[in-house]
Amino acid sequence: MLRVIGLLLLIPLFDAVLLVALATGVIYPISPLVVVALVVLTALVGMLLVRAEGRATLQSIQQKLATGEVPTNELVDGGLLIAAGAFFLTPGLVTDAVGLLLAIPVTRYPIRAAVRRWVIEPYIDAKTGGFASGQVYVGGFPNEDGQGPAAGAGGPSGPTGGGSSGGAGFDPDDATDVDFEDSEN
Numbered sequence: 001m002l003r004v005i006g007l008l009l010l011i012p013l014f015d016a017v018l019l020v021a022l023a024t025g026v027i028y029p030i031s032p033l034v035v036v037a038l039v040v041l042t043a044l045v046g047m048l049l050v051r052a053e054g055r056a057t058l059q060s061i062q063q064k065l066a067t068g069e070v071p072t073n074e075l076v077d078g079g080l081l082i083a084a085g086a087f088f089l090t091p092g093l094v095t096d097a098v099g100l101l102l103a104i105p106v107t108r109y110p111i112r113a114a115v116r117r118w119v120i121e122p123y124i125d126a127k128t129g130g131f132a133s134g135q136v137y138v139g140g141f142p143n144e145d146g147q148g149p150a151a152g153a154g155g156p157s158g159p160t161g162g163g164s165s166g167g168a169g170f171d172p173d174d175a176t177d178v179d180f181e182d183s184e185n
Contacts, residue, residue: 011094011095011098012090012092012095014094015090015091015092015093015094015095016092018092018093018094019035019039019092019093022035022093023035038093039091039092039093039096042088042093042096042100043088043089043091043096046084046087046088046096046099046100046103047085047088047089049100049103049104050081050084050085050088050099050103053077053081053103053105054078054081057074057077057078057081058078060074061074061075061078072116073112076112076115076116076120077108077112079115080102080108080111080112080115081102081103081108083099083102084098084099084100084101084102084103085099086099087099087102088103121133
């Protein structure tokens with residue numbers, strides 16, 4: 001989390017250094033008025049692009065909902081467009097370039113796939129214990145740490161469990177058949 005905050009703080013810093021370097025002519029001799037005009041123009045064009053893409057995404061969400069489908073990709077696109085709008089509102093050329101990457105559909109689709117793979121799916125797996133993605137633990141009852149077969153107190157091999165040797169987990173060969181029809185009295 002600290003790396004993300006550090007990266008978010010470095011982007012405006014790098015942006016300010018680039019603007020000062022361009023305005024003073026260190027990188028390329030450009031008039032400071034041209035640099036300011038370029039920043040304003042990229043922000044305006046970017047916001048118009050975000051607005052158009054946002055409308056298209058909203059229409060796609062409404063179409064999917066009308067047919068009964070879940071608009072997962074469209075919702076991720078909406079979040080990326082919100083982030084693009086925030087980058088365009090931040091003055092600077094670097095933030096405008098990042099906003100442009102998030103706003104153009106051709107570059108937004110690979111970013112959406114990466115966000116789904118490395119952000120959304122791990123978050124959902126952590127919240128659902130793996131049930132959402134099918135990564136469910138199937139090796140017996142987890143112990144207190146949430147990993148491995150239960151070997152602690154209260155587990156199948158603990159003091160109250162009466163399990164088999166050493167807490168190796170559930171062994172179907174050791175299980176006894178129970179006939180519930182005879183036990184009804």
